[in-house]
Amino acid sequence: MPAVSDADLEANPYVEDPPTDFAPVEDIDEATAREQADQLREAVRYHDHRYYVENDPVIGDRAYDALFSRLQTLEAAFDLDTEGSPTQRVGGEPLDELPEVEHVARMGSIDQGGDEAAVREFDERVRDSLGTDEVQYFCEPKFDGLSVEIVYEDGVYQRAATRGDGEVGEDVTENVRTIASVPQRLRGDYPDYLAVRGEVYIPREAFTAFNRERVERGEDPFANPRNAAAGTLRQLDPSVTAQRPLSVFFFGVLDASVDFSSHSAMHKQFPEWGLRVCDRTAVVDDIDAAIDYRNEQLDARDGLDYEIDGVVIKVNDMAACEELGSTSRAPRWAFAYKFPARKEETTVRDIVVQVGRTGRLTPVALMDPVEVGGVTVSRASLHNPSLVADLGVDIGDRVRIKRAGDVIPDVVEVLDDDGDGHFEFPATCPACDSPVERDGPMAFCTGGLTCPAQRERSVEHYASRDALDIEGLGEKAVQQLLDAGLVSDPADLYELTAEELADLEGWGETSARNLVGEMDDAREPPLADFLVALGIPEVGTVTARNLAQEFGTFEAILDAADDGDTEAFEAVPDVGPTVARSIVDFFEGEGNRAVLDRLLDHVEPQAAEETGGDALDGLTFVFTGSLAGYTRSDAQELVERNGGSATSSVSGNTDYLVLGDNPGQRKQDDADDHGVETLNENEFEALLERHGVL
Structure with missing residues (x-):
């Protein structure tokens, strides 16, 4: 496959100031479509290179999107061969599992340490082994991501695999194909065969935005960018991977039909082939300069858009590396000089508002990952708008974190308030735009089950052990039903069919029939369980049982709520004015009532059982x-x-x-x-x- 010349690019109409008004596909013939698709592929590759490798785009995002969309349209309309096409980034068919693949060369780990003495011992071993006092080192950041092997043949992307045990990894070819900074075809004078090593990561800014979306949807955020990248790369559905903001840095050759004289020469060559590298590298003349480089990166780490947890110091000369060789687990020519873990102090990158099942709005700080009590955390609860105001915390502030009860991280103090961001608690719900009401220090969405965040969480709660205890409807299964559009509120659970369920990934006919059977068994729930399942704020298992015993039937409870009779509810043990008001407000909510009416088409709550006597009366x-x-x-x-x-x-x-x-x-x-x-x-x-x- 010949390389594209500069002359070809200059003649390509979609490289500079590209037109974005295209003729309808039905008005062009196949030959014209093929020619235009070839030009668009080369143009998109060129723009990818300018954006991801050179950090110097020549067109705007809208123009790029128009070119990419046109290429997709042509390939689909004329059934064009898409091997190596940039459009393959959008994701292929879901996989049943990730198969294993043997690496072309061992992907070893690197000896590491956090003490300067260990680095100097490494340098002494290198100089003694080479018989010289002058050793040049190539220094680069140690990325906190997921290492992968990527293979190109004749310049075309072939496959990718995770590191695994160093000998065998997981085949993630289709997932890595979706990463925009991984070229589908190399540029320039590339070798016939090239197996490179790269680090897949999520940029810090994109990670914060991604976690913000998860929190606002009521999902738990990822703990740190590395976990997010690893989980994304191992998705069985490449289309899911394509929607997540992965990127990559290339830093090594595992095997190739070309030789390099030094690591610095390799680093210089990679961008000419379209392989993205980090620009924070350095060639130094001794270990003292390498240690200085490490300290400079430690000072700079908080300002980078990617996580690093140290630096890698490599003997620059490849012939010297060959002479030094490797142990059974690691090369003798490289050492990772680790940073100390961040402890307790970190920077707030964003503040988002999470909508709970009962409509309570909780501000959450998304932070640079920090170690607290031996656990790395990247989020902390700010609990309520009053606490945000009392702390005076804003986006960009340096804060101190502690783990309340050794479990939940809290922001306890603002150390430096020079951040340039500002957080203002919203007047409307971020999930449904309903007005927010304040109750003392707390804030609540007034949307009820018309709020998608509350509605989705209500489905999980409805099936939970404390409520109707529906086997087969755990958190993961509920989320799958929500994502598939089969369920939007608890009433939809009763309308599921075995055929719909059996089509979902990981489901079979047996599990589908079992769940439908579980839902049939849940059509006549005990009254107390049904009250818990509704998710009425302030009504837990004890209060629900007391309500069931006092009122006897769901109709009686509903009648009292419709009459606004808070006194009737206050007469129930363990129910005070606040809980009584909460019960009435829940049943008065228009969205709640709509879902309830649909539920009652499928469900008949059973009257409470008579008590067994008064043996414990008064206790x-x-x-x-x-x-x-x-x-x-x-x-x-x-x-x-x-x-x-x-x-x-x-x-x-x-x-x-x-x-x-x-x-x-x-x-x-x-x-x-x-x-x-x-x-x-x-x-x-x-x-x-x-x-x-x-």
């Missing part, structure tokens, strides 16, 4: 921790069925706190404060026996 229990003989829900139901009350918090009205395994400390402290008697599980059962319950 109030609170449970904490895990019980061996009961679920906590069963224990609470047993108490209520026999005339007692089961509440969620300890107060002066509580008679007993029942302690299971790993009990909550706060409830125990509250029991001490109020003089509440505590029981272990055996003592609880003994009490039930004394009252004739067991």
Whole structure:
């Protein structure tokens, strides 16, 4: 396949100031279409090179998009051969699994360390082995991404594989093909055969934007760019990979029909072939200069648009590298001088607002990844708009992070407020544009189940263990149904067919039939479970059971809500004015009522069972921790069925706190404060026996 000459590019009408008004495809013949497609392919490759490799585009995004779209249209309309075409970036057919592939040469790891002494020991070993005191080093950033092998034959992209164990990796050919900075065809005077090593990563700015979209959709963000890149590259559906902002730097040759005299010569040659390299490299004359280079990159790391976790120091001369050789796991001519992990202090790159299942709006800080308590985090809750104001945190600020209870990261202090960004809490919901209401320090979306974020989270909650406990509808399965457009609210679950489900990736006829059967079994749910499943704010399992026992039927609850009778709800144990108002507001919401009406076309909530007597009348229990003989829900139901009350918090009205395994400390402290008697599980059962319950 001959290379394209400069003269060919100069004659190509789509290189400089390209026209974007094209004749309809039905008005041109196949020969014209082929000629135009060839020109467009070369032009798109040229523009990719200017944008991704030279960082110097000559046309705008709209013009580029028009050229790319026209090429896609021609290839589809005239069934043109697309091998090596830039249009193959859009993603191929989904795969059942990623097959394994053997590398053309071992992809070894590199010896590494974070102490200067270790770097100097490496230098001493190199000089001793080569018998010289003068060694030139090639220094480059150590990218925090995913290493891949990419093979070109006759200049055309052939395949790609992850590093794996160094000998065998996963075949990610179709996924890597979608990365815009990976050329489908090399430029210039390229070798007949070339296997190169590159690092796939997500640019920091794109990672922040990507996480912002995930948070606003109610999804968990990725912890760091490396995890996001690795997960994206291993997607079974290349079209998903194509939608994510992956990029690549090339930095090594695994095998080639050409030789290089030095690493610096290789680095200089790569861009001429269209292979993107990092511009923050240096050739230095001794290890002192290499250490200085490392310290310069450490100072610069926060300002880069990609994550680096150190630098790689390589003997520049290839003949010297050959003489030094390798151990069984790593080359003797390279060393990775690692940076210290970021600890507790980091920079806020964005602040986004996440919409919870109940409509609560929570501001979330997206940050440069930082180590806190041995865990790397890149997001932290700001909890509510009042806290944002109290902290005075803005985009670009340097902040201190801690993990609340060693689990949830929080922003606790602004260290430097010189950031140039500004965050203002929205007046409308970011998911549905409904007005935002404030309740003390909290903020809530008023859209209810008309809000897509709340509606989607409500589907997952409806099927959860605490609600209707529908087997086969975990978080991953629910998200798949949402992404496929088969479900948008809980009522849609009852309209699923086995045929629709069996067509989804990872589903078969058996699993599809099982889920349809599970939904049929959930058409007559217990009243308390149905109330929990609706996701009424402030109504958990205990409150739902109390409502079911007090009102008996769903119709009675609905009648009280329609009448705005908050007093009727306040008469229920464990329901105060706030919860009563929340119940009435939920059923008054127009969007909630529309979904509920559809649900009731499929569901008939069963009236609450009569209590088993009044053996525990006047006694109030609170449970904490895990019980061996009961679920906590069963224990609470047993108490209520026999005339007692089961509440969620300890107060002066509580008679007993029942302690299971790993009990909550706060409830125990509250029991001490109020003089509440505590029981272990055996003592609880003994009490039930004394009252004739067991």
